[in-house]
Amino acid sequence: MIRAYRFDGNDELCLRHGPDDGPALLILPPLFDEANRVRHLMVETARALSGHGIASLMPDLPGCNESLVPLDRAGISLWQASLIACTEQLGPVSHVAAIRGGTLLDGALGDLPRWRLAPAKGGQLLRTMLRTKIASDREAGIASSSDALMELARTQGIELAGNSLSPCMIRELDAAAPSEGSAVRLARFADDPLEAEARIAGAPLWLRAEPAHDPAMAASIAADLAAWMRG
Known part of the structure; x- marks a missing residue:
């Protein structure tokens, strides 16, 4: 129901x-x-x-x-x-x-x-989604790294695995256990x-x-x- x-x-x-x-x-x-x-x-x-x-x-x-x-x-x-x-x-x-x-x-x-x-842990979920994005970027001829993406995500947010995540979500998720x-x-x-x-x-x-x-x-x-x- x-x-x-x-x-x-x-x-x-x-x-x-x-x-x-x-x-x-x-x-x-x-x-x-x-x-x-x-x-x-x-x-x-x-x-x-x-x-x-x-x-x-x-x-x-x-x-x-x-x-x-x-x-x-x-x-x-x-x-x-x-x-x-x-x-x-x-x-x-x-x-x-x-x-x-x-x-x-x-x-x-x-x-x-x-x-x-x-x-x-939240950081584990983030790393999994980041790896997927890095692999997708590589196929598109774009060079990216986990550190650079996280720096961007903490200030501007990011789309990972089809999910638009805010800086607040990134910070809370990275620290969550x-x-x-x-x-x-x-x-x-x-x-x-x-x-x-x-x-x-x-x-x-x-x-x-x-x-x-x-x-x-x-x-x-x-x-x-x-x-x-x-x-």
């Missing part, structure tokens, strides 16, 4: 699945172009959670998806404020699940229990050598060139989330 929440003078959309009564899980997908590649996965995960009897909210952030706000007006702090507004209007929320760059935002609601899949918390469940993919409390079937869809879906991954994520939320 599509709901709407009011933030900064605009109506932003939010997908809600599951029962209407009781608290919900707030779902935070990856950021920027990575979000486009896993949108289907996230929606199917929310539907699978509904089958477990768990409600979920997946809001559009200002400047993203169907939002009418230009992305170059957004920043990490603005997105966190929008999540507070969303959950106050459409909540309550009892748990938060975030993937990749979404983990940069999951501390907005305080120390709620948090589930994280493959968390990433997943916040610490007392109740964090860390999930990683089965072949990831790093330590984790949960293992998810499949491989990162955000690394693919085009959007894709993996039904087994959606089921795996939903099952782990449901078990975690029920304790």
